[in-house]
Amino acid sequence: MKIRSMFAALAATAAMPLTAHAVDLEVTHWWTSGGEAAAVAEFAKAFDATGNHWVDGAIAGSGGTARPIMISRITGGDPMAATQFNHGRQAEELVEAGLMRDLTDVAEAEGWADLVNPPTLLDACTLDGRIYCVPVNIHSWQWLWLSNQAFADAGVPVPANWDEFVAAAPALEAAGKIPLAVGQQPWQTSGAFDVLLVALAGPDVFRKVYGDKDAEAAAGPEIARVFQAADDARRMSANSNVQDWNQATNLVITGQAGGQIMGDWAQGEFQVAGQVAGEDYTCLPGLGVNEIISTGGDAFYFPIVDDADVTEAQGVLASVMMSPETQVAFNLKKGSLPVRGDVDLAAANDCMKKGLEILASGNVLPSVDELLSPDTTTQKNDLFVEFFNNPDMTPEDAQARFVEIIDSAD
Amino acid sequence: MASQQRPGRLFRNMSAKVASIPMILTALVVFIGGTAWTVLYSFTDSKLLPRLRFVGFDQYERLWSANRWLVSIENLAIYGVLSLIFQLVIGFMLAVLLDQKIRFENTFRTIFLYPFALSFIVTGLVWQWILNPDFGIQSVVRGLGFESFTFDPLYNADIVIYGILIAGLWQGTGLVMCLMLAGLRGIDEDIWKAARVDGIPAWKTYIQIIIPMMRPVFITTLVIITSGIVKLYDLVVAQTGGGPGLASEVPAKYVYDFMFQAQNLGQGFAASTMMLLTVAIIVVPWAYLEFGGKKRG
Numbered sequence: 001m002k003i004r005s006m007f008a009a010l011a012a013t014a015a016m017p018l019t020a021h022a023v024d025l026e027v028t029h030w031w032t033s034g035g036e037a038a039a040v041a042e043f044a045k046a047f048d049a050t051g052n053h054w055v056d057g058a059i060a061g062s063g064g065t066a067r068p069i070m071i072s073r074i075t076g077g078d079p080m081a082a083t084q085f086n087h088g089r090q091a092e093e094l095v096e097a098g099l100m101r102d103l104t105d106v107a108e109a110e111g112w113a114d115l116v117n118p119p120t121l122l123d124a125c126t127l128d129g130r131i132y133c134v135p136v137n138i139h140s141w142q143w144l145w146l147s148n149q150a151f152a153d154a155g156v157p158v159p160a161n162w163d164e165f166v167a168a169a170p171a172l173e174a175a176g177k178i179p180l181a182v183g184q185q186p187w188q189t190s191g192a193f194d195v196l197l198v199a200l201a202g203p204d205v206f207r208k209v210y211g212d213k214d215a216e217a218a219a220g221p222e223i224a225r226v227f228q229a230a231d232d233a234r235r236m237s238a239n240s241n242v243q244d245w246n247q248a249t250n251l252v253i254t255g256q257a258g259g260q261i262m263g264d265w266a267q268g269e270f271q272v273a274g275q276v277a278g279e280d281y282t283c284l285p286g287l288g289v290n291e292i293i294s295t296g297g298d299a300f301y302f303p304i305v306d307d308a309d310v311t312e313a314q315g316v317l318a319s320v321m322m323s324p325e326t327q328v329a330f331n332l333k334k335g336s337l338p339v340r341g342d343v344d345l346a347a348a349n350d351c352m353k354k355g356l357e358i359l360a361s362g363n364v365l366p367s368v369d370e371l372l373s374p375d376t377t378t379q380k381n382d383l384f385v386e387f388f389n390n391p392d393m394t395p396e397d398a399q400a401r402f403v404e405i406i407d408s409a410d
Numbered sequence: 411m412a413s414q415q416r417p418g419r420l421f422r423n424m425s426a427k428v429a430s431i432p433m434i435l436t437a438l439v440v441f442i443g444g445t446a447w448t449v450l451y452s453f454t455d456s457k458l459l460p461r462l463r464f465v466g467f468d469q470y471e472r473l474w475s476a477n478r479w480l481v482s483i484e485n486l487a488i489y490g491v492l493s494l495i496f497q498l499v500i501g502f503m504l505a506v507l508l509d510q511k512i513r514f515e516n517t518f519r520t521i522f523l524y525p526f527a528l529s530f531i532v533t534g535l536v537w538q539w540i541l542n543p544d545f546g547i548q549s550v551v552r553g554l555g556f557e558s559f560t561f562d563p564l565y566n567a568d569i570v571i572y573g574i575l576i577a578g579l580w581q582g583t584g585l586v587m588c589l590m591l592a593g594l595r596g597i598d599e600d601i602w603k604a605a606r607v608d609g610i611p612a613w614k615t616y617i618q619i620i621i622p623m624m625r626p627v628f629i630t631t632l633v634i635i636t637s638g639i640v641k642l643y644d645l646v647v648a649q650t651g652g653g654p655g656l657a658s659e660v661p662a663k664y665v666y667d668f669m670f671q672a673q674n675l676g677q678g679f680a681a682s683t684m685m686l687l688t689v690a691i692i693v694v695p696w697a698y699l700e701f702g703g704k705k706r707g
Contacts (some may be wrong), residue, residue: 068670075459093458093673184653209537241543241565243651363439375457378672382656391656401477409471 019371023313027300028057028073030066035268039334043136046326052313061242062185074099079303081319086371087124100132101302106315107131110322117341118295118359118376125299125369131298134318136327137336140355141263141367142195144284145270149255150177161288162199165259169236172258177319179236181248181257182388186381188245192261192349194230194368198294199287203336203365210371215407219399226350227395227402233261234388246252252281257312261287266349267335277348283351285358293309293358296367297336377410413455426437441572444598445686452679469680479681480658485571489660490639493578497635498628500579508587508614509594519591530581534648537577538564554634564650567657574649574658581645582638593627596622640689661685 016147031040039124044054048221057080057133067090070083072285074094094100107113108120114123118139125133144165146337149157151168154175159165166283169179182188198206201222208217217223243250250337251257267283275281286292323393327338331360334349337355343358358364372380383405387398425506429597455465473479502524508515525533540546550558563573597620605615643662650658661681669678 064671068666071458071670071673090673097459184651205699308429373457373673375672375674375677378474378674380411382476386655387655389653389657 007110016030021303022052022311024053024055025313025317026055026057026082027084028066028070028080028081029298030059030061030063030082032058032060033244033269033333034272035333036265037218038272039268039330040382042326042329042333043321046320046323046329047098047317050316050320055094062187063184064187068224068247072087074303079305081305081314082300085133086135086296086302086367086369087121087297087371088367088371090369091133091301095127095130095132095301098396099303101304101311102130102289102370103132103134103302103315103318104130110319112322114342115322115342117339118362118364119195120364120366120370121295121297121339133301134321135297135299135339136321136329137297138294138295138339139263139297139336139367140285140295140357141191142198142263142290143266143286143351144259144261145249145252145266146259146282146284147252147255147257148282150175150199150258152222153177153255154258159284159288161284162196162324166229166232166236168258169232176258178251179253179259180233180304181240181242181251181260182233182237182242183248184243184385184389185245186385188248188262189375189384190377190381191263191368192233193226193230193384195261195287196233197223197226198292200226200229202290203292207366209406210368211366213406213409215403218406219403223393223402224399227399230384230387230398231395234391237388253392264335264337264351264355267349268333271333271335271349277351283354284352291358292363292365293355294359294365294367295359297339297370331405373410376405379405424454426563448679449683450687452676452683454676456675456679458673465676472677473680473684478656479661479664482658482661482664483657486639486642486660487655488571488637489575489578489642491641492572492575493582494632494635496575497583497586498631501583501631504583504587505590505594508591517666519588522587525581526585528544528581530644530646532644533565533577533581537573537580538649541573541576548649565654567654569610570611570650570654570658574645577649578642578645582635586635589627596627597623636693638684642685 006183024360027043029040031037034147040058047054049399057067063086065077067085070080072084073079079099093102103125112122113119114216121135122131122140125131125135132339144162145178147156150172154168154171154177156168156171165179172179194206197209198233205217205220205222206216209223236258240248242251243268245262246269248257248260249262249266250273252260253270253273253275270277270281277283293337298316299321302318305311305314322340323359324343326342328343328347329346331338332345336353337347337352337359345352348356368377380402383398383401387393451460451462452469453464454461455463455467455468482491508518512518528536541562541564543549543560543565548561550557551561556601563576565570594650600618601623602615605619610619641662642660643666646658646660646663648653652659652663662685665678666676668674668681
C-alpha cells in the first residue's frame, strides 16, 4: 500500500504537466513464465512512463485457466481495463455482444491499417469495419527446438528436419534422453499435431481442413501420414512426465530431452537461460520440411468501462502497445515478431531472423485460433491429449475421430 | 373469537413462517429457477453467451457420443462406489476403535479429523507430491533399497482414479468417523450391559444391534458422502488436471470446461442436466422410501 501510494505520488509529480491525474489500469494476461514476465514488464514500463499506472493482473496456469476467469469477469459486470486474448475467435462473441471498447478512433489516428503486417492480423480484430483489439505480436507455432548438447551426448549430428529427428530417436534413448519433450496440457499435444500437419501435409491441406472444414480432406491420405508421424511423436515423448510447456522447454535447455515442438514463445525461455541460438540450441521452422509460419499471436482487448478517465487511458495503452519502441522492446524479450512492418529488429537473434525472413517472403498462414472456434479447439485438444497418452489408440481410430470433429466444426 | 383460540393451520407458528420466507424465496428462485433455466438452455445452441435458439436433443446426442463424457461417467462410478464403501467401513472401524475408552482419544480424533479442515485443492496438491514417482512414496521405498519398486498411480492411466480415491478417502474419512463416533456415544450403556449379560460377543452386538440402532446416523453420513462424490472436481484439477490423457476426467470438470473454456454453454448445460437427472434417479425413490415411509408409520 505504502509503496503503491508513494509510486502514485511519484508518478503524479513526474507527469503533472502532461495529464491531470494518473489512472490505474488493471491488465489481465497469462504471461507468467520467466521470458513472458520479462516481456510484459516492458509494456508496464512504457505505460507507466505516460503517467498512468499499470496494475498487473497475471493469471497463472496458461490460457486455458485464465480465459474463463477473464470472460466471467467481463460478462459478470466486473471488467478489467484491458485483457489479453489469443488472436482470433476467442473474444468473438464478447465483441458481438458489444462488451468491448471500439478502438477505431485510435487506430485511424495512428494509421494502423498501413502499419500492421501481415494485414490479416488487423482483420482478425475487425468486426463490421470497426477495430476492437490491438495485435501486439506475431507468434508462430511451426518450430522444432533442438538441444545441441543432447545430440552431442548421444553421439549423433543435430538433425536438419523431422525425419532425421525421428531416425535419431533410438540413439537419444540409448543415451538416457527423452527424444521429444511434450507437456501434458491438452493444447500442447494438439498444437504439435497442427505443426506436423502444416509441415508434412502442406499449407493447402491445412487451409482445406481447418479453413474450409473439409471432412474429405481430413480423411485423406495426407492426413493419414500426419497421424503416422504423430504416432512417432507419441513414442518419442512416452517418458516426458512434465505438465507445463516451459518445463518441457527446460528439459531441452538442460539437455535432458532432444527436442520440443513448440511455438516461438519458447525462444524467450532459451534467452532467459542465457543460451545462444546456433551454439546451444537449434531451431527448425516448419520442422525443417516446409518453411512456413502461421501468424497468430496475442491481442489486447479493452472492455467497456463506465468511467471516462479509464476509457481515455485505455486509448493511451492501446497506442503505447503499438508504438515502435514498445514493439521492439516487448518482442525481443518475448521471442515473437513485431506486428509492425516498419521497425528495426537488429538485435534479433538467428532464430528470430529466420522468422522475420519467412514473414518477409510471405510464406504465412492464418493461425488455427483464427480458423477454429474454441468449441472445436477443445474437442480437438481432447482427442490429442488422449491419443498422446493412450498407446492403444491407433492412428486410424484417431483420424476417424478427427474427421468427425472437422465435420461438425462451425 | 373462535379463530383467536384456534388459529387456522396457515397462521400457526406465524413468526417462524415469516422468518423462513427469505429462505423459501432463495430456494425457489435460485435452486428451482436456476435448475429450470439450465435445463431450458440445454436445448439451445448457446455458445459463450446464452441465447434461445432451440436445437432439440443435439447437445445430448453430442454429449453421449463424446468419449470424454463416457470416461468421466465411468470414473465417477468407480470413485463413487468405492469411496462410499471405504469411507463408511473405515470411518466406522475408526470410530469403534476410538470408542474403546482409549487414552488420548482427543488427540487421535483431532489427527483423523484434521485433513477435513483442508480444502480439496490442498489435499490434491499434497497427494500429487506424495504419489509423484520422483519425490514421493516410490522414491522413498527405492531409497530403502527396493530398486524395482514402482508406485506411480497418477502417471498410469489404468489406475489414476484410485490415486484420486486415496486422497479423497484421506480427506473425508475423518468426518465420517466423527459422525459415527457421535452415533456410538448416543447408544445407551444399558444395551451394552444387556448384551454382555446375554453373553453376545462384541462384534455381533455391533453388527446386529448397534448398527441398526444407528440408522439415522448412517443416513446422514450417506447423504454427506454422496453429495461430496457428485461434485468431485477440485481434487481432480489439483491432483491430475484430468490426466494422463483423459484418464481421470469427471463430469463436473466436463461441465466447467465446456461452459467456460470451450465457450459452449449449451453443451455444458446438457452435461449438468444429465448429472442432475442421474442424481434424481438415485435420490428421489430412495428419499421417498426413507422419509415418505416414516410419515405413514
